[in-house]
Amino acid sequence: MIDVKDCKSVWNNCLQYIGQCVGEQSFKTWFEPIEPLMLINNVLTIQVPSQFFYEWLEEHYVHVLRKAIDLYLGPDGRLEYQILVDKSDQNRKNTMHSLHKGSIISRSVNPGQHRDEMYAKSVDTTILDSTLNPHYTFDTFIEGDCNKLARSAGMAVSNKPGLTSFNPLLVYGGVGLGKTHLVQAIGNQIRKQSSDKKVLYVPSERFINQFIEAMKNNNAQDFTNHYLGVDVLILDDVQFLSGKEKTQEIFFQIFNHLHQSGKQIIITSDCAPKDIKGLQERLLSRFKWGLSADLQVPDYETRNAIIRKKMQFEGIELGEDVIDYLAYSIDTNMRDLEGVVNSLIAQYTLSGRKIDLELAKSIIQNIVQNVDTEVNIDYIQKFVSEYFSVTIEQMKDKTRKREIVIARQVAMYFAKEYTNMSLKSIGSHFGGRDHSTVIHALTSVSDLMDTDKKFRATMQDLIKKIKLKSS
Ligand code: ADP
Numbered sequence: 120m121i122d123v124k125d126c127k128s129v130w131n132n133c134l135q136y137i138g139q140c141v142g143e144q145s146f147k148t149w150f151e152p153i154e155p156l157m158l159i160n161n162v163l164t165i166q167v168p169s170q171f172f173y174e175w176l177e178e179h180y181v182h183v184l185r186k187a188i189d190l191y192l193g194p195d196g197r198l199e200y201q202i203l204v205d206k207s208d209q210n211r212k213n214t215m216h217s218l219h220k221g222s223i224i225s226r227s228v229n230p231g232q233h234r235d236e237m238y239a240k241s242v243d244t245t246i247l248d249s250t251l252n253p254h255y256t257f258d259t260f261i262e263g264d265c266n267k268l269a270r271s272a273g274m275a276v277s278n279k280p281g282l283t284s285f286n287p288l289l290v291y292g293g294v295g296l297g298k299t300h301l302v303q304a305i306g307n308q309i310r311k312q313s314s315d316k317k318v319l320y321v322p323s324e325r326f327i328n329q330f331i332e333a334m335k336n337n338n339a340q341d342f343t344n345h346y347l348g349v350d351v352l353i354l355d356d357v358q359f360l361s362g363k364e365k366t367q368e369i370f371f372q373i374f375n376h377l378h379q380s381g382k383q384i385i386i387t388s389d390c391a392p393k394d395i396k397g398l399q400e401r402l403l404s405r406f407k408w409g410l411s412a413d414l415q416v417p418d419y420e421t422r423n424a425i426i427r428k429k430m431q432f433e434g435i436e437l438g439e440d441v442i443d444y445l446a447y448s449i450d451t452n453m454r455d456l457e458g459v460v461n462s463l464i465a466q467y468t469l470s471g472r473k474i475d476l477e478l479a480k481s482i483i484q485n486i487v488q489n490v491d492t493e494v495n496i497d498y499i500q501k502f503v504s505e506y507f508s509v510t511i512e513q514m515k516d517k518t519r520k521r522e523i524v525i526a527r528q529v530a531m532y533f534a535k536e537y538t539n540m541s542l543k544s545i546g547s548h549f550g551g552r553d554h555s556t557v558i559h560a561l562t563s564v565s566d567l568m569d570t571d572k573k574f575r576a577t578m579q580d581l582i583k584k585i586k587l588k589s590s
């Protein structure tokens with residue numbers, strides 16, 4: 120019997136789980152396009168748009184898929200892919216345009232099989248149990264001034280879980296700054312060094328849902344026991360426990376118990392412990408027992424290195440100009456990078472388009488959430504250089520000619536006014552000038568506007584034009 124309804128609900132459950140494990144953009148790119156087709160004898164068949172898509176899923180998401188299938192179909196559950204193939208497709212480069220016109224071939228795949236050895240390792244069940252992403256390791260976590268303390272504390276904890284004074288270790292910082300990556304790297308490292316240690320990584324949302332479910336089914340005790348049995352507990356995004364009194368209570372008990380037995384606790388939060396609203400004081404005071412380390416926005420060099428690492432890992436070669444552009448544009452949330460990487464690869468592999476600056480720019484504009492995407496630094500430099508009849512190169516180099524200095528300062532001023540760029544980042548777009556030069560430029564422009572009527576009129580004209588562009 121083909122059970123269409125059931126196959127949909129099973130897949131929806133899988134998607135919910137997968138959504139918690141992968142980034143939003145990856146989810147959109149790689150999971151939303153999938154169609155569940157049927158569920159027969161515990162084999163769930165899903166349709167994917169292309170061979171490449173299938174390979175990508177198997178290479179990057181096999182552990183998540185396996186876990187989802189385990190959860191909702193049990194260990195005997197299997198996943199089969201059907202690949203939508205473009206009839207006219209002789210070379211895969213053109214598939215993109217005609218994906219939906221294709222015929223379907225069937226391909227049976229057991230997630231995790233047919234992969235190379237490295238991958239076979241990553242589906243090791245013990246790792247799966249802890250839902251750690253095997254790619255999040257210290258090797259792939261770039262060190263920078265922004266994360267020195269957190270990273271080295273993480274290393275120390277990995278070497279001696281539960282035995283350092285960093286217990287709990289609380290890592291905090293804004294979205295996309297690498298909290299999840301770092302704490303999972305700790306988990307992976309501990310597992311690598313002592314395979315007998317039980318490491319459990321849990322996003323707070325899942326912790327909350329599991330608890331609610333346990334309460335409903337009257338087995339809160341099982342829930343607690345599950346958590347008390349671990350050697351290392353990693354609770355990601357603790358701020359989501361805000362206002363959830365019952366869940367906080369149970370977490371408090373688990374925390375105390377684990378801490379007393381010398382088990383390691385690692386927590387992340389999107390802000391400093393003292394600023395987390397809606398958490399009970401007793402819980403917050405427990406966090407102070409250990410170490411709180413923050414992750415800051417990575418500087419340009421670190422972002423550049425992160426991008427290189429990611430691209431190297433994905434096997435993508437990019438020109439220096441593209442890397443520079445990405446490092447300039449993705450400046451506060453490294454998670455945007457995942458979306459950009461996925462899109463770059465999809466574009467490149469599916470449409471065969473070379474990854475040049477133009478493609479990178481168009482992708483960035485769709486992904487990076489920057490209210491001023493329209494008026495970005497490139498636009499400002501071009502606009503100002505045209506207006507003042509100087510070249511962009513002149514604005515970037517050392518020339519101290521008055522008209523060039525003015526153009527440069529005005530462009531810096533607009534970059535500050537109309538983009539979210541930091542002073543440092545602005546400076547680096549003008550031939551690597553430092554932030555004090557940018558501050559000087561901003562002051563000069565303001566002073567001139569106050570004192571020079573003609574200059575003020577020029578600026579008003581420019582502002583009007585820029586506003587046209589951004590509206
Ligand atoms: P958070 O949990 O703080 O929101 P994530 O850990 O999900 O952030 O990081 C977002 C993305 O940025 C991930 O792809 C991660 O690998 C990458 N990333 C962030 N910081 C670094 C770093 N220092 N080195 C390498 N990758 C990083």
Ligand code: MG
Pocket residue numbers: 298299300355356
């Ligand atoms: Mg996170």
